[in-house]
Amino acid sequence: MNLLNLNCRGLGNPDAVGGLKNLLRREEASVVFLCETKLSSREMQRVWSRFDGYNGVAVDSVGRSGGLAFLWHDNVRCTLRSASVHHMDFDVEMGKIKSRVTGFFRWPSIQDMHLSWDLLRLLASESAGPWLCVGDYNEVLFSSEMKGGESAQWQMNNFRDAVDECGLRDIPSEGYAFTFDNGQSSEDNRQSRINRAMATGD
CATH class of the missing domain: 3.30.110 (Translation Initiation Factor IF3)
Structure with a gap:
């Protein structure tokens, strides 16, 4: 798939x-x-x-x-489990492959970021089977995932804590390291890896 x-x-x-x-x-x-x-x-x-x-x-x-x-x-056969302006959650079946796939879209403001992680925890609690969660998380797990600018340590810690509590593992990316570029030049350029795929299990 x-x-x-x-x-x-x-x-x-x-x-x-x-x-x-x-x-x-x-x-x-x-x-x-x-x-x-x-x-x-x-x-x-x-x-x-x-x-x-x-x-x-x-x-x-x-x-x-x-x-x-x-x-x-x-x-592919897809069955909707739930949806909101911040997520779309499906059971997906393709041949003998059956899994749960969630598309995730974070709250944009820092003051509401905790709502993103609360939603992630809620989604994680709703099934124990294989789960793939992809999307725009608007946060990095580590400072090395940013070039130009910075993310506060507490923000990264909160994201990592939620990922760990949900039993999610980051799927390593290939190719260019960053998924976002603000399009500015020289010292104003900001790049980061805020889009990612994560999954439970092996």
Whole structure:
């Protein structure tokens, strides 16, 4: 099963939709979690209707902020467990492979970050089987996952504590080390690994 997790930062223009369509084809994605679509569920449905062979469920954006979508190919069976503006939780079955997959989208402000970790703990408590949790956590586990800028030690500690309590293990990434770049130049540039995949068990 090939899973694609993408913070797409808006799908409001044809170029973005075309780019996503090409990406799905190139990566042969079986399951796709999109965050920050900035679209209503109805608008998102019109988008994925252009992707041959995909079904989906979407969560409305709040104005033009947020917005989530979970797409899956026809050869995958997905059953929705729960959803909110911060997560989409599914039982996923592809052939003999059965697992639980959650797309996670953090609260954006530091003062609300504890709500993200409370949600992660709640989701972890809802089943004991294999669990894959992917998404945008808006926090790093270690200072080495940032270039430029910094994250307070207590913030990283709180994230690590939640991950440990949930029994999640980070899935090492390959390729470029960072998943976010603020697009600024020289000393104003900030990069970090705030998108990640984690799983329980071996």
